[in-house]
Amino acid sequence: MLGLGAICLAGLPIARAQSGTILLSELPPPPVAIAELLKQADIRFCYGWQEKPSSMTMPSGRRLDALTVYKMKYDFRTQNRLQRRGSRQQMVTTIRLGRTGLTCGHVVWFRDLPNRETFWTNWLVLHELDHVRISSDPRHEKQFRKRLSENAVLVQQSGGSVSTFNGQSQQSAKGRVEAVFREITTLVDIRYKELDRLTDHGLRALPKDTTLDAILNGSP
Ligand SMILES: [Zn+2]
DSSP states (O other), rough: OOOHHHHHHHHHHHHTTTTTEEEEEOOOOOOOOHHHHHSSSSSEEEEEGGGTTOOOOOOTTTOEEEEEEEEEEEEEEEEEEEEETEEEEOOOOOOOEEEEEEEEEEEEEEEEESTTTGGGGGGHHHHHHHHHHHHTHHHHHHHHHHHHHHOEEEESSSSSSSSHHHHHHHHHHHHHHHHHHHHHHHHHHHHHHHHHHTTTTTTTTOOOOOOHHHTTTOOO
């Protein structure tokens, strides 16, 4: 660990000069299919040691040349309705996704700056964009919405104030949204791993009988 720290420090001034953001305006126009993806997905391209995403993990013994890190966020709203059931009261909470819904940002990192002229045909770039296709698939938001609308949260209470009641139902709703959110991110993580397994982290093309759509559909 100490040795690694020393290497990092010694390499810092040079590394800083070799790190940065790759702006779309510096690149040639992308092919139509990639232009569509860039429109729908929030992506920041960067390179170099200084820009390395903190969540990056190195498979042992392998030099990782590129990595895509996605960050999903959600925004939700609740609506409470108080019902009486004999002597007991029941709070029915309906959960909906908020206006921004489920959003996903990406950092696509390269160890070395890819050649700008051949950027859109570079196999490493194309592999990372396949990762972006997986996490920015609009079906994730649809699924998230559907799962949230399937069940209302019910909190039962025989006494207590309405504000305690509201607090409890908000807490239960939050727990439910987080559980559904975890289902979605778990699915994305599985598909990221599947893509890397089938292509050996982009070193080879997908097998002939597999497509990215098949991975997205969960049936590679
Ligand atoms: Zn990969």
